[in-house]
Amino acid sequence: MMENLLQIHTGLLYRMAAELPGGPPGWALNRLVFRDWWHWRDHELQAALGNIALTGQNEGGKSSLLALAATLLDGDTSPRRLDPAGSADRSLSYFLLGKDEDDPDDPDVFAYKARIGYLAAEFRHGEGRFLTIGMGVDAARAVPGGHIRGWWGFLVPGRRLGIDYDVRGGDGNCLPLADFRQMLSPVADGEADVPAGTAVVTTRRHVYRRQVNAHLFRMDDDDYRALIEVLVSARRPKIAQATQEGPEKVCRLLQESLPPLPGEQMDNLSQLITNLEAHQRDLRELEEHVRWVEGIDERHLALVQVLVQQAAGEYRERLEEYRRLSALVHKYGRDRERAGQAVVRLEQRIGELNTGAARLRSQLDAQQVEVSELAGRLGAAQNRAGEARRRHLAVAEDVGRIAEGIEALKHELARVRTEFNGGRDRIVRRLEERAGMDLGWPGAAPALQAARDATAVLGPGDFPEKLAAARPDTSFLAGEASSRITRCREVREKLRVEAERDKEFRRQEKTLAELRERHLRSVDALTRAQERVEESRQELAGQIEDWAAQHPELEVPDHRLATVRSAVLDLAAVPE
Known part of the structure; x- marks a missing residue:
């Protein structure tokens, strides 16, 4: 919980420092991390803006800790660098295994038989980036000559x-070099150029020093080594002892820790200072020019805003026009689609009607053939009827003449009948008279009586009935004419149905012609709308070019202008 509060406090300090004018923009120490190092298994020291305050009793290890921190800058682990007093009594293996005379089996002393440890420093950039530098050491008491089996430096x-x-690995111990490399993969050895963001793991101290300098300081290698020597000399505790001997001792120690600069470097420094002053004057002039340019930029910005607003207004108008035209295009497209569907349906209907019309035409041709045959037969029947009518008239005339003759004959027959009856009656009376007379013929009376009876029943005959029966029979002509009339009526009804179908076919052909005309009008309207859309695109692209030409101070790149013009010309629908 305390570490979390410390990290929160440190982050707050970084944010506050970043908000201050001239705040630290570069790298600053953020943490010191210990893994199986010295008396610590897992330990971290948090820094605030690169500052760490160490407190404790004398001989508590504060100076040793500072020596270790300085060692991380160049990887020098010689005893002179590890001992705060600058002696050769302190070796690197001491921080992992303890003193040589201590027993590793004694749990009360700091002593190990073999151990792998890591020491690292984390730096934070003002922008929030992190860089970890450090070294790993593999030590064992069984290794002669310093007990060090391996050393490697790393930058992550x-x-x-x-x-x-x-x-740490799965067994709880720190990783050896090979496993550490595999865990950070991909890694570089630092001998050549290192890609940005790639970790570096090396066993060469001069490569490690060069990589740390390149990442943190970017100084000349000799200057960087001199800087580290100054830091080492400045933090040695003999300075505190010299203060008790007087300022002359302190001055001499400082002079020893700060060797004199060569004359060539002094000349370079003087020239550098002169150049800095000239650069400061140029900087002030540039700042003044920047203020003038900012004023001009503000006016240009206001002008650009006005122009952009005008262009935006024109663009909105063009966009509304484009949307309206696009809506018309969509409407005409839908109308064209519906008309096309109607045309397809009508073409199908026309095909069906054509098929039916062909079938009806074949039927009509058959009926016409039959009608023509019937007409021929009817003409022949009519000719026969006319001939029979003429014959009937002739017979009627004859009958009239015969009737007149019959009437005359009737009168003559009546007269003859009267005369016959008178004669018959006279004959009957005469026969009766003769029968009553004695003619000397015994059989005469009966014969005369029989003759009288036969004569009494004689008549002139039914001649008018026989003449009526002899008249010609014309009833078969009426039946034949009735059959022909019935068939003619059927043919006329079929002709009427065919006429109605033909009339419906012509009406549908007229409807199809109207739909085709509407389709052509829709296609023409769609073409005109597309031409208007293309003209609007060209006009808008031309206005964009005119606007760029009228305002060269905006310095619109040609490729940007070409991109906008191409996007306008490629518009296929209303932008969302």
């Missing part, structure tokens, strides 16, 4: 030790 940009990765 972007990833944080203990947060994004760690150096």
Whole structure:
């Protein structure tokens, strides 16, 4: 909980410092991390804006800790660098295994038989980037000549030790060099150029020193080494002892720690200072020019805003026009689609009607053939009827004449009948008279009586009935004419149905012609709308070019202008 509060406090300090004018923009120490190092298994020291305050009793290890921190800058682990007093009594293996005379089996002393440890420093940039530098050491008492089996230095940009990765394996011990390389993969050895963001792991101290300088300081290698020597000399505790001997001792120690600069470097420094003053004057002039340019930019910005507003207004108008035209295009497109569907349906209907018309035409041709045959037969029947009528008239005339003759004959027959009856009656009376007379013929009387009876029943005959029966029979002509009339009526009804179908076919052909005319009008309207849309695109593209030409102070790049013009010309629908 305390560490979290410390991290929160440190982050707050960084944000506050970043908001201050001239705040630290570069790298600053953020943490010191220990893994199986010295008396610590896992330990971290948090820094605030690169500052760490160490307190404790004398001989508590504060100076040793500072010596270790300085060692991380160049990887020099010689005893002279590890001992705060500058002696050769302190070796690197001491921080992992303890003193040589201590027993590793004694749990009360700091002593190990073999151990792998890591020491790292995390730096934070003002922008919030992180860089971890450090070294790993593999030590064992069984190794003669310093007990060091291996040393490696590493730089890991972007990833944080203990947060994004760690150096402990599954068994709880720190990773050896090979496993550490595999865990950070991909890694570079630092001998050549290192790609940005790639971790560096090396076993060469001069490569490690060069990489640390390139990432943090970017100084000349000799100057960087001199800087480290100054830091080492300045933090040695003999300065505190010299203060008790007087300022002359302190001055002499400082002079020893700060060797004199060569004359060539002094000349370079003087020239550098002169150049800095000239640069400061130029900077002030540039700042003044920047203020003038900012004023001009403000006016240009106001002008550009007005022009942009005008262009935006024109663009909105063009956009509304484009949307309206696009709506018309969509409407005409839908009308054309519906007309096309109607045309397809009508073409199908026309095909069906054509098929029916062909079938009806074939039927009509058959009926016409039959009608023509019937007409021929009817003409022949009519000719026969006319001939029969003429014959009937002739017979009627004859009958009239015969009737007149019959009437005359009737009168003559009546007269003859009267005469016959008178004669018959006279004959009957005469026969009766003869029968009553004695003619000397015994059989005469009966014969005369029989003759009288036969004569009494004689008549002139039914001649008018026989003449009526002899008249010609014309009833078969009426039946034949009735059959012909019935068939003619059927043919006329079929002709009427065919006429109605033909009339419906012509009406549908007229409807199809109207739909085709509407389709052509829709296609023409769609073409005109597309031409208007293309003209609007060309006009808008031309206005964009005219606007860029009228305002050269905006310095619109040609490729940007070409991109906008191409986007306008490629508009296929109303932008969302």
